[in-house]
Amino acid sequence: MARTGRRPGASGTRDAILASARRRFAEDGYRGATIRAIAGDAGVDPALVHHYFGTKQELFGTVLDLPASPGDLVDRLAAAEAHEVGRRVIETFLEVWDEPTRRERMKILLRTAMVDETAARMIRGFVVESLLAPVAARLGAGDAPLRATLVASQLVGFAFVRYLLELEPLASASHEQVVAAYAPTLQRYLTGPLDGAGSS
Amino acid sequence: MARTGRRPGASGTRDAILASARRRFAEDGYRGATIRAIAGDAGVDPALVHHYFGTKQELFGTVLDLPASPGDLVDRLAAAEAHEVGRRVIETFLEVWDEPTRRERMKILLRTAMVDETAARMIRGFVVESLLAPVAARLGAGDAPLRATLVASQLVGFAFVRYLLELEPLASASHEQVVAAYAPTLQRYLTGPLDGAGSS
Numbered sequence: 001m002a003r004t005g006r007r008p009g010a011s012g013t014r015d016a017i018l019a020s021a022r023r024r025f026a027e028d029g030y031r032g033a034t035i036r037a038i039a040g041d042a043g044v045d046p047a048l049v050h051h052y053f054g055t056k057q058e059l060f061g062t063v064l065d066l067p068a069s070p071g072d073l074v075d076r077l078a079a080a081e082a083h084e085v086g087r088r089v090i091e092t093f094l095e096v097w098d099e100p101t102r103r104e105r106m107k108i109l110l111r112t113a114m115v116d117e118t119a120a121r122m123i124r125g126f127v128v129e130s131l132l133a134p135v136a137a138r139l140g141a142g143d144a145p146l147r148a149t150l151v152a153s154q155l156v157g158f159a160f161v162r163y164l165l166e167l168e169p170l171a172s173a174s175h176e177q178v179v180a181a182y183a184p185t186l187q188r189y190l191t192g193p194l195d196g197a198g199s200s
Numbered sequence: 201m202a203r204t205g206r207r208p209g210a211s212g213t214r215d216a217i218l219a220s221a222r223r224r225f226a227e228d229g230y231r232g233a234t235i236r237a238i239a240g241d242a243g244v245d246p247a248l249v250h251h252y253f254g255t256k257q258e259l260f261g262t263v264l265d266l267p268a269s270p271g272d273l274v275d276r277l278a279a280a281e282a283h284e285v286g287r288r289v290i291e292t293f294l295e296v297w298d299e300p301t302r303r304e305r306m307k308i309l310l311r312t313a314m315v316d317e318t319a320a321r322m323i324r325g326f327v328v329e330s331l332l333a334p335v336a337a338r339l340g341a342g343d344a345p346l347r348a349t350l351v352a353s354q355l356v357g358f359a360f361v362r363y364l365l366e367l368e369p370l371a372s373a374s375h376e377q378v379v380a381a382y383a384p385t386l387q388r389y390l391t392g393p394l395d396g397a398g399s400s
Contacts, residue, residue: 111314113365114311114314114360114364120364120365124365124367128367145368145369146369146370146373146377146381149361149367149368149369149370150370150381152357152361152367153354153357153358153360153361153362153370154353154354154357154385155357156357156360156361157352157353157354157355157356157357157358157360158353158357160314160353160356160357160360161349161352161353161356162353164314164320165313165320165324167324167328167349167352168345168349169345169346169349170346170349170350170353173346177346177394180394180395181346181350181389181394184388185354185385185388188384188385189381194377194380194381195380
């Protein structure tokens with residue numbers, strides 16, 4: 001209760017920046033939130049934000065408690081053999097959701113995004129523009145934005161049915177079953193024909 | 201304001217049954233809600249519920265304001281050429297969402313299902329058990345329940361990205377683009393190999 005009079009140290013500054021970042025991302029969306037504004041809210045120099053958290057992508061990754069920074073994820077996915085990228089995407093997605101604490105956080109985020117427009121804006125720009133579209137673009141797809149939204153539509157639906165609705169038998173399906181079911185879908189969305197060839 | 205003293209006529213009875221049905225489906229879920237309980241709440245004989253609304257499936261279809269009764273939908277989808285059922289499913293889904301008033305109703309239902317466990321139970325049992333699983337079963341798939349949940353995962357994710365998030369370019373994609381993108385996915389989930397054959 002008593003004020004110690006100590007100035008906030010490194011961890012205090014770090015926490016203040018994180019709190020500002022959470023608020024700015026929620027209020028302004030991923031694109032609208034600037035490092036300058038986040039730094040301003042925390043009362044620090046923008047350079048200090050970069051010093052502690054790296055790029056805006058990396059800061060956002062920290063806010064979401066991602067297992068790897070978005071840039072790393074993009075590199076990792078894009079580094080996969082082109083014909084295996086669908087498998088890598090669903091494996092990475094399962095990995096993100098597997099850790100219990102992170103899963104609870106992701107569930108809250110997904111649930112919030114589904115009813116709250118600001119939360120939706122926050123993850124929308126990030127997931128599609130910073131993660132999925134770069135992956136599709138590096139794979140050389142001309143229509144990367146459409147492909148990115150197709151991938152997003154399958155991943156979010158999968159997460160909803162498996163983790164939020166807990167609808168059986170998908171909720172208890174093994175990683176192997178999940179990967180076998182979704183890898184070919186994601187592979188086609190990222191690199192395959194979208195003009196109806198292969199359909200019917 | 202003045203009471204007319206008229207006994208409720210057919211439309212009053214019909215409305216009372218519908219109101220009870222909405223409440224029961226929401227509280228007890230699709231499986232838990234019985235025609236007997238719905239009739240009891242409305243103070244009518246169960247036979248009258250059947251008289252006005254047909255089967256429980258059909259009553260639920262009316263509550264949701266579906267464009268066709270679920271039984272009809274199952275028949276229609278199962279009657280498609282086996283290799284065209286994926287296309288029929290996404291075409292039917294687009295049709296359900298196309299009509300503006302119905303779209304608003306579906307958006308509310310979807311949004312509610314995403315945060316509210318009772319609403320989720322209400323549509324979960326219905327969509328998967330009464331609609332998708334029978335279609336998969338009629339197509340002769342041994343693992344119909346898993347296939348039904350895979351289809352549900354793609355349809356709900358598509359609806360979320362296109363109609364709730366309105367994420368571009370998927371939000372403005374033409375019916376033709378949507379069908380070309382999703383028909384092969386749904387086709388494989390319903391009739392194709394799920395053991396990883398065709399992947400990588």
